Amino acid sequence: MGRRPRRCDPRRARGGGGLMAALALPPLSGSVEPGGSLADFIWFRTGGPAEWLVRPGDTADLAAFMAALPPSLPVLPVGVGSNLIVRDGGVPGVVVRLPKSFAKVAVEPGHRVRAGGAAMGITVASAARDAGIAGLEFLRGIPGTVGGAVRMNAGAYGRDTGDILIEATLVLRDGSVETWPAAKLGYTYRHSALPAGAVVVQALFAGTPGDPATIGAEMDRIAAEREASQPLRSRTGGSTFKNPEGHKAWALIDAAGCRGLTRGDAQVSEKHCNFLLNLGTATSADIEALGEEVRARVKAHSGIELEWEIQRIGVKA
Incomplete structure (x- = not known):
């Protein structure tokens, strides 16, 4: 067995107007948990806690909170932790985990699907299938959130997120809210130019007309292949x-x-x-x-x- 993990101490003082001072500003409508466990939901079920685990109420809530934080304080968005190793000493600063209120998925005209940053890939793929929108089937094979997929240009079965993304709405580290076209994300293989500390709160994807039965069959094939090989x-x-x-x-x-x-x-x-x-x-x-x-x-x-x-x-x- 390895050594006992050393936990971050959320009570540590941060001089010069640190997070404790920031938390005295207008309160978050969501939740702020000192020493929040990450191992409870990270897929490996290992690692130390977040110094502060934040779950915002909505985009405006997150933006105001981020704007009030000292610029030097690190902010890290985390989804379901399906592609993450959290080291045993924990994560200093703020970890942002979007709650279910950010997981809404809606079909829009033009064979488009708009999804919150906390929506799972399978949820987006299923909504597209039900609406007869093809091209998003590969998301069935990505076991993470939309936010994570946008950040790392996640892909599977010959397609990447960059192939279907139109735009992403971000809360930047300074609290500003911006919508970036896909081209601005500078996608390469499993990489984007998304700035450090930025949180993806929404994404808009494009597909093509398709038959729901055919789309569903392809999603079933992807699921069966994953089950057999992974x-x-x-x-x-x-x-x-x-x-x-x-x-x-x-x-x-x-x-x-x-x-x-x-x-x-x-x-x-x-x-x-x-x-x-x-x-x-x-x-x-x-x-x-x-x-x-x-x-x-x-x-x-x-x-x-x-x-x-x-x-x-x-x-x-």
Whole structure:
């Protein structure tokens, strides 16, 4: 077993008008939780707490709150944590988690779907299917929120978020609310130019006319393929490493002899070796160290350096 995680102490004083002072400003209509647990919902079920876990009431509430925070205070949006390692020392500053009020999905004219930042990919894909809108089926294979998909240009089955995004509405770190066209996000593979601390509160997607039955069949195919090939019923974090140009990360990992490799209670999945698993009592340090060992072995075997796709946040214990 790994070392006992060191928790962030939310009672620490921040001199010069820190968060405690900011919280004395007009109150948040949502909730502010000091020392809020992230391991309760992060898929790996590991890691330390947020110094402050914030759930805003609505966009205006979040914007006012962000504007009142000292500029030096870090802000990090987190969805369902399906592609995240939260380090054992916790996350300093503010973690923003959008509640269900940000998960609304609506169909608009022109074969478009507008979705809140907290909406799940499957919810968006299902709404599009029911409205006869094709092209969004791949979202069925992305087990995260719209906000996370927009931020990292999430993709699956040959399509990326950037292929269907028209625009995204953001609350920037200074509290301003802006709507950015997709082109401004500077999308590349699993990357966007979204500024640090910005929270995606809404996105508008475009599809094409389609038959609901055909769309549904494709979504069912995607679901069945995921079930057959990925460890969906395990404590995992999704695809661990980006696919290098011209290669599949899982194949490189397998060729380097890493399938089933363990460190403590962290394991490289035997079902899909680009997935890391928490078998029960792994710490985030165990999981991250296993990932680094995989990278080293792949580099030694093939000369290719894998890049993390999973986002690693917080401080090490």
